[in-house]
Each structure stands twice: as C-alpha cells, then as structure tokens.
Amino acid sequence: MNNPHIVILGAGYGGIMTAVKLQKSIGMNEADITLVNMNDYHYQTTWLHENAAGTLHQDRTRISIKEVVNLNRVRFVQDKVISIKPDAKKVKLSNNELNYDVLVIGLGFEAATFGIPGLEEHAFTIGDINSARLIREHLEYNFALYHNEEPNNQARINIVVGGGGFTGVEFLGEIANRVPELCEEYDIDKHLVRIINIEGSPTVLPGFDPQLVEYAMNSLESRGVEFVTGAMLKECTPDKVTYEKDGRLVEIPTMTTIWAAGVKANSIVEKSGFSTNRGKVEVRKDMRTPDYDDVFVIGDCALIMDPETGRPFPPTAQIAIQQSGTVAHNVKAYINGGDLEEFTPKLLGTIASLGHNDGIAVLFNQYKLFGWKATFMKKMSDNRYLLKLGGPGLLMKKGKFNIFY
Amino acid sequence: MNNPHIVILGAGYGGIMTAVKLQKSIGMNEADITLVNMNDYHYQTTWLHENAAGTLHQDRTRISIKEVVNLNRVRFVQDKVISIKPDAKKVKLSNNELNYDVLVIGLGFEAATFGIPGLEEHAFTIGDINSARLIREHLEYNFALYHNEEPNNQARINIVVGGGGFTGVEFLGEIANRVPELCEEYDIDKHLVRIINIEGSPTVLPGFDPQLVEYAMNSLESRGVEFVTGAMLKECTPDKVTYEKDGRLVEIPTMTTIWAAGVKANSIVEKSGFSTNRGKVEVRKDMRTPDYDDVFVIGDCALIMDPETGRPFPPTAQIAIQQSGTVAHNVKAYINGGDLEEFTPKLLGTIASLGHNDGIAVLFNQYKLFGWKATFMKKMSDNRYLLKLGGPGLLMKKGKFNIFY
Numbered sequence: 001m002n003n004p005h006i007v008i009l010g011a012g013y014g015g016i017m018t019a020v021k022l023q024k025s026i027g028m029n030e031a032d033i034t035l036v037n038m039n040d041y042h043y044q045t046t047w048l049h050e051n052a053a054g055t056l057h058q059d060r061t062r063i064s065i066k067e068v069v070n071l072n073r074v075r076f077v078q079d080k081v082i083s084i085k086p087d088a089k090k091v092k093l094s095n096n097e098l099n100y101d102v103l104v105i106g107l108g109f110e111a112a113t114f115g116i117p118g119l120e121e122h123a124f125t126i127g128d129i130n131s132a133r134l135i136r137e138h139l140e141y142n143f144a145l146y147h148n149e150e151p152n153n154q155a156r157i158n159i160v161v162g163g164g165g166f167t168g169v170e171f172l173g174e175i176a177n178r179v180p181e182l183c184e185e186y187d188i189d190k191h192l193v194r195i196i197n198i199e200g201s202p203t204v205l206p207g208f209d210p211q212l213v214e215y216a217m218n219s220l221e222s223r224g225v226e227f228v229t230g231a232m233l234k235e236c237t238p239d240k241v242t243y244e245k246d247g248r249l250v251e252i253p254t255m256t257t258i259w260a261a262g263v264k265a266n267s268i269v270e271k272s273g274f275s276t277n278r279g280k281v282e283v284r285k286d287m288r289t290p291d292y293d294d295v296f297v298i299g300d301c302a303l304i305m306d307p308e309t310g311r312p313f314p315p316t317a318q319i320a321i322q323q324s325g326t327v328a329h330n331v332k333a334y335i336n337g338g339d340l341e342e343f344t345p346k347l348l349g350t351i352a353s354l355g356h357n358d359g360i361a362v363l364f365n366q367y368k369l370f371g372w373k374a375t376f377m378k379k380m381s382d383n384r385y386l387l388k389l390g391g392p393g394l395l396m397k398k399g400k401f402n403i404f405y
Numbered sequence: 406m407n408n409p410h411i412v413i414l415g416a417g418y419g420g421i422m423t424a425v426k427l428q429k430s431i432g433m434n435e436a437d438i439t440l441v442n443m444n445d446y447h448y449q450t451t452w453l454h455e456n457a458a459g460t461l462h463q464d465r466t467r468i469s470i471k472e473v474v475n476l477n478r479v480r481f482v483q484d485k486v487i488s489i490k491p492d493a494k495k496v497k498l499s500n501n502e503l504n505y506d507v508l509v510i511g512l513g514f515e516a517a518t519f520g521i522p523g524l525e526e527h528a529f530t531i532g533d534i535n536s537a538r539l540i541r542e543h544l545e546y547n548f549a550l551y552h553n554e555e556p557n558n559q560a561r562i563n564i565v566v567g568g569g570g571f572t573g574v575e576f577l578g579e580i581a582n583r584v585p586e587l588c589e590e591y592d593i594d595k596h597l598v599r600i601i602n603i604e605g606s607p608t609v610l611p612g613f614d615p616q617l618v619e620y621a622m623n624s625l626e627s628r629g630v631e632f633v634t635g636a637m638l639k640e641c642t643p644d645k646v647t648y649e650k651d652g653r654l655v656e657i658p659t660m661t662t663i664w665a666a667g668v669k670a671n672s673i674v675e676k677s678g679f680s681t682n683r684g685k686v687e688v689r690k691d692m693r694t695p696d697y698d699d700v701f702v703i704g705d706c707a708l709i710m711d712p713e714t715g716r717p718f719p720p721t722a723q724i725a726i727q728q729s730g731t732v733a734h735n736v737k738a739y740i741n742g743g744d745l746e747e748f749t750p751k752l753l754g755t756i757a758s759l760g761h762n763d764g765i766a767v768l769f770n771q772y773k774l775f776g777w778k779a780t781f782m783k784k785m786s787d788n789r790y791l792l793k794l795g796g797p798g799l800l801m802k803k804g805k806f807n808i809f810y
Contacts, residue, residue, distance in 0.1 A: 137549035144542035
C-alpha cells in the first residue's frame with residue numbers, strides 16, 4: 001500500500017513551519033510530504049516594508065526552501081496553485097496536478113483594494129519579494145527622473161501611503177529614514193520631498209494604546225511624515241491620488257502610492273468552493289475546514305474568532321507560526337488515528353517598528369515599550385523564529401544583530 | 406579703473422582647466438574671473454558610461470567645483486546659460502546677466518538625433534550625471550518590473566544601443582559586465598537578456614584598426630552582445646525600436662534604447678549668432694572666433710580641421726584639455742597685450758574601454774594594446790588629468806587605482 005500523501009500549499013510562515021515540523025515528526029514509511037510554493041524561497045513577510053523602502057536587501061529577507069526543508073524527506077514542487085478540488089482530493093497547479101490524502105492550505109494573503117478606482121492598477125502593495133523590490137526601484141527611478149525634467153515634477157517625489165495600520169506605519173518609519181539617503185543620491189533638497197499618510201480612522205494604528213500612537217506619530221512627524229487622518233482614498237491615477245476629508249475632495253500629485261490598508265485571504269480558497277467568511281475559512285478548533293476532515297487551513301486563509309472581543313484574531317505571523325504546531329500535530333494524528341488537539345492563540349504582544357532604532361510595543365497586553373527597546377524585542381522575536389525554522393546556522397546567516405542601530 | 410572681466414562658460418574639461426590655469430597665472434589686480442556652470446560640479450564625461458551601466462557611482466565621476474577652483478580668485482556662478490550677445494559683450498543666464506571683456510565658451514555637446522522619429526522622446530542619451538544616473542535606474546526599474554507582470558515582458562530586458570562608435574562600444578563593455586549582476590539581483594535568467602548594438606557602418610568603431618575592432622567585438626560577443634551592423638535606426642517608441650537592414654525593416658521590443666550615435670555642439674552657440682560650421686565655431690589658430698577678438702571657444706563647440714585628413718579633429722577630452730593651455734595663455738596675453746600662441750593638437754592615442762579589465766588602444770598612431778594593458782593606459786591617463794586638475798589630493802580621492810580589475 002502507498003504511503004498517505006500530505007500536501008502543503010504555500011511556504012509562508014504557516015506552511016513552511018508545518019513542513020519543517022512534519023519532516024521531523026513523521027517517519028519515512030508513515031507518509032509522503034509535498035510542499036508546493038511559487039518561489040523556491042520562503043520570505044519574512046514582516047520584513048518586506050524594509051525591502052520596499054530600500055533599507056534592507058531582499059536577500060536578507062528570503063530563505064531558500066532547500067536551506068530549511070530536507071529535500072530527502074519533503075518533495076518540493078515549485079509551481080503556482082490554480083485551484084483546489086476538495087471532493088476529488090486534487091490540487092491543480094500551473095504545470096501539474098497533485099492528489100492528496102491530507103491537505104494543508106497556507107496560501108497567505110493578497111491585497112484588498114475595496115473597489116477604490118485605480119488602486120489595483122496604479123498603487124503598489126507590499127505583498128512579496130517582487131513587489132517590495134519594485135517599490136524600492138520605483139522610488140529610485142522617480143527620484144532619478146526628477147532632475148531630467150523641466151520643470152521638475154513634484155509628483156515624482158511625493159510619496160503617499162494609504163492606510164495607517166501596522167504595515168503602513170512600519171513602512172512610513174523605513175521610508176522616513178530612507179528619504180534623506182535618496183535625496184543625497186539624486187541631488188534633491190530633502191525638504192522638497194513629501195511623505196503623506198492617509199488613514200480613514202481618526203488616528204493611525206487604530207485600537208493601539210493611545211500613548212504609543214502619540215509616540216509613533218511624533219517620531220514620524222519629526223522625520224517629515226504628514227498624517228491625514230479621517231480621510232478616505234477616493235481614486236488613484238498614475239500621477240495623483242484623491243482623498244475625501246470632511247466632505248471635501250483633495251488631490252495630491254504623486255506617482256508613488258503605496259496601498260497598505262487592506263489584505264484578504266488568497267482568493268483561490270473561496271473560488272475552490274470552501275465555505276468562507278469574508279473570504280477566509282472559519283476553521284474548526286483543530287484547524288480543519290468545517291466541511292472536509294482532510295483539509296487544514298493555516299495562516300491568513302484561516303479565520304478564528306476571539307471569544308473575548310467577538311472579532312477575528314488578526315492575521316499575524318505570530319499566530320500562523322503558533323498554528324503550525326497544532327497543524328503538524330493534527331496532521332500526524334489524522335494519519336495515525338490519534339487525537340486531534342485544539343489551537344489556542346497565545347498573544348505575546350504587538351511590536352511596530354518605526355525605522356532602524358525606533359519602535360513601539362505592547363507585551364502581554366500590559367507592558368509598553370518605546371524606542372530602541374521595542375525594536376530590540378522585535379529583532380529578538382525575529383531571531384527566535386529563524387532559530388526555530390532553520391537552527392543556529394540560519395539564525396547566524398539571516399538574523400538581526402544590529403541591536404543598537 | 407575696473408579690472409577686465411574674464412567670463413568662462415561651462416566647467417567641462419576645457420572650461421574648468423582654463424579656470425584652474427588662469428587662477429594661477431593671472432594676478433588679483435590683473436583681471437576678475439567668473440566661471441558659470443549649471444551644476445556646482447565638474448564631471449568626467451568619459452566616465453559617464455560607467456555611471457549609466459551602474460558599474461561606477463556617479464560621485465566618483467564628479468568633482469565639486471570648489472574642490473578645484475579657488476573661490477577667492479574665481480567667482481563661481483551656478484546658473485544656466487540662455488544666450489550670448491557678442492556685440493553687446495553680454496551673457497544672459499536664467500537668473501542673471503553678465504558683462505564680459507573676454508569670453509571663453511566651453512559649453513560642450515548635446516545629443517544629435519538626426520530627426521529619427523521618437524529618438525528624442527524615447528531614447529536615453531549618456532550626456533551628463535543626471536541622464537547617466539537615470540539610465541542606471543531605468544534599467545534596474547525594468548528588471549524589477551519583470552517578475553511583477555504576467556506574462557513576463559521581454560521588452561523590459563532587451564537593451565538596445567544605437568551606435569557602435571566610441572561611446573556605444575564603451576557602454577556595451579560596461580553593460581555586458583553589469584547584466585549578470587542585474588540578473589542575480591532580480592532573479593532573471595541571464596540568458597534571457599539581450600544586448601543589441603545597431604550600427605550604420607559595416608563595422609563597429611569605424612575607422613579604428615581592424616585587428617582591434619575584431620578583438621573588441623569578440624570580447625563583447627563572448628559576453629552576450631549582439632551586433633547588427635550596416636543597419637539604420639528608423640524609429641523609437643516607448644516599447645520598441647525599428648531598424649532597416651538590407652532593405653528590410655526589423656522590430657526589437659525594448660523599453661531601453663540608449664542613443665550613443667551622435668553629438669553636436671551646444672545649440673546656444675549657433676543661436677547666439679556666431680558663424681558656425683555644422684553647429685561649431687571654426688576657430689582661428691589662437692582659438693578665437695572668426696568674428697570676435699574677445700571670444701574664445703574651447704572643446705566640443707570649437708571646430709579645428711586636421712590638415713592631414715581634411716576632416717575635423719574629433720571632439721575629445723584629450724583635445725579640450727590641451728586647448729585649455731593655449732586658451733589660458735591667450736586670454737592672459739589678450740588682456741596684457743602680449744602675443745597669442747597657436748594651438749597644435751598632439752594626438753597621443755585613442756583608448757576604448759570594454760569593461761572592467763578589458764580594452765583596446767592605439768598609441769602614437771602605431772602601438773596597439775589589448776586587454777588590461779589598454780585599460781591600464783586609460784586609467785593612467787585619467788589619473789594624470791586628475792593630478793593636473795586638482796593636484797595629488799584630488800587624484801587620491803577620485804583616481805582609478807583598481808589597475809588589475
């Protein structure tokens with residue numbers, strides 16, 4: 001008889017950690033494991049804003065699959081997932097089709113633009129290595145063009161960030177550090193450059209501790225960031241954005257709009273016929289879909305309600321990594337006929353970086369941290385993940401040891 | 406009585422060397438000297454192809470005016486020359502107007518596109534620091550876009566160089582070295598990238614020693630450059646070029662066309678009413694215009710016929726630098742009533758770089774050099790210029806000491 005076939009879709013935080021855990025816990029004769037991913041690398045989604053701003057090279061952010069996955073134990077297929085057919089237990093790829101006995105869906109997020117005109121076509125999103133690298137180059141290209149046009153075009157050096165949530169604020173922190181370097185490189189007076197954040201809520205980082213929000217805004221404003229809160233993006237064209245505030249429409253000339261205000265689950269999940277809630281699968285406590293016993297969902301495609309707030313837990317790396325423990329355990333139990341365990345999120349805290357050596361954090365829902373202490377915690381948390389994923393070798397290679405910088 | 410006023414227009418090779426020589430030879434009470442330049446820096450035009458390819462940073466190529474010009478002795482005006490009125494002895498600048506007693510015109514070259522449709526709008530030229538930097542960024546931007554579009558667009562990674570003369574071939578040498586680095590950075594298979602040179606003559610480097618031309622073509626072809634000789638560029642659009650060869654039209658999809666096939670003298674000279682020949686002033690033997698005793702022309706705007714060939718001497722840095730000696734001497738003599746000397750070009754040789762450590766050279770019209778020996782000579786010649794311009798300090802700062810690389 002053939003081994004049961006475990007297929008993992010996506011090598012993001014949830015998918016790759018599940019693969020790494022299963023390759024240790026499942027014996028050669030117990031099951032075959034296949035990991036499917038578009039790229040031959042995993043990347044730290046939470047570092048992409050640094051790649052996009054140009055403050056960290058993308059090769060620091062990505063990790064070759066073969067560096068952390070044992071290819072003798074896990075078969076790796078580099079391909080794009082097109083659809084899942086859960087009734088037939090099949091996955092359709094661009095160049096292939098796979099049969100599975102157990103499926104783990106870790107397909108991550110895609111940008112949600114809420115139908116705002118022009119956003120999908122003309123705004124950038126910080127979604128993956130390619131798009132982050134493109135933002136960096138787009139910025140440099142437009143700064144380079146500035147002195148090649150007469151009259152100089154202010155739209156080339158106005159940077160608009162849509163959304164003042166986590167990703168938006170972290171990108172603002174990096175770009176505020178990067179702009180003086182860009183100005184030096186392209187002979188542009190740095191006071192001419194505008195960095196504008198547009199946020200729909202009355203404040204950035206809505207829901208965050210007000211003292212920390214104030215700290216973050218002060219830090220960013222001192223580096224030239226302008227905040228426009230309570231404002232809704234209305235339209236994005238190649239050379240401007242329009243927002244509405246207090247019933248009035250305002251235009252900003254810009255060729256660089258970074259849309260950091262919305263993500264949704266990979267649309268393949270919904271299209272493949274799983275029952276979804278806001279595009280996500282509201283998983284059972286053991287991380288399986290409501291309808292299929294042999295399909296687990298992990299990370300951004302999974303929806304788990306927080307009973308305390310009545311709202312879903314946010315789709316964070318932290319939770320995806322935690323889920324991988326439960327999913328790996330349950331996949332093994334499902335194959336061997338053991339008991340499946342329940343997933344319980346452990347919210348350790350939230351840390352937002354505001355650039356090289358500045359940040360804010362709330363730990364264990366009570367301790368507040370400012371400045372370099374917050375970035376220290378963030379770097380330690382990133383380093384801990386690298387250690388879990390690839391051991392000391394990977395930590396030494398990709399870790400963040402620039403503690404005081 | 407006021408001192409006579411010497412005005413030098415342009416801080417290229419000819420202009421800045423004239424200023425540097427005059428500040429040493431002319432006493433404080435003998436004359437006032439003003440140097441006018443658009444930028445507050447001088448740059449090595451002959452290094453721009455390296456900046457454009459991205460193999461040398463532009464800050465290595467440019468030299469702050471104040472580093473080599475004594476601002477107590479020479480008044481520096483950063484402004485753009487609009488026109489010259491030789492009868493009124495005036496120069497009109499964007500923000501100012503200057504009166505002169507003696508004028509030195511060293512306004513350099515601009516691109517000549519010979520009316521080929523679309524070239525002026527859509528092709529890049531390697532003209533100054535801004536345009537060189539823009540080419541570098543344009544290339545990186547298009548390579549970055551490659552993996553953000555489906556299907557991938559070959560036009561983004563086809564690089565067309567129009568013209569196989571000196572600038573074209575030197576740029577090809579650099580870009581051939583740069584492409585593998587770009588491919589590494591943006592995850593592109595380097596065999597997909599095309600570098601195509603289009604030259605109207607039956608061979609590149611027309612007029613050059615055939616053995617050296619063959620060496621150059623072999624070196625570049627081994628690094629992936631495709632030569633299309635005997636072909637005329639017909640049109641350039643944002644995403645393709647069309648050339649004609651053997652009566653047939655051929656299209657190449659490309660977003661990057663570098664036009665390196667034609668330069669002409671700065672058009673201000675012709676527009677200001679000087680008698681010109683192909684846009685240049687055919688200067689007297691003492692480097693003055695035929696019509697005005699108080700106006701000297703130096704560098705690319707000056708035309709000097711080679712009696713041996715019956716054709717003009719080529720507009721090279723070498724000749725402009727040599728001319729500065731004669732012009733500085735003659736400006737001083739003109740003011741003091743001394744004898745003006747004649748300019749005689751001393752053609753030391755021609756060296757074309759083919760990338761980091763490859764090149765070809767003809768010295769004293771007889772010695773041929775290949776490979777690193779040619780680049781060695783070129784670097785030594787560049788270093789000699791830096792020494793003349795700014796002394797040992799400038800040489801140490803900007804010199805090329807990577808002899809074997």
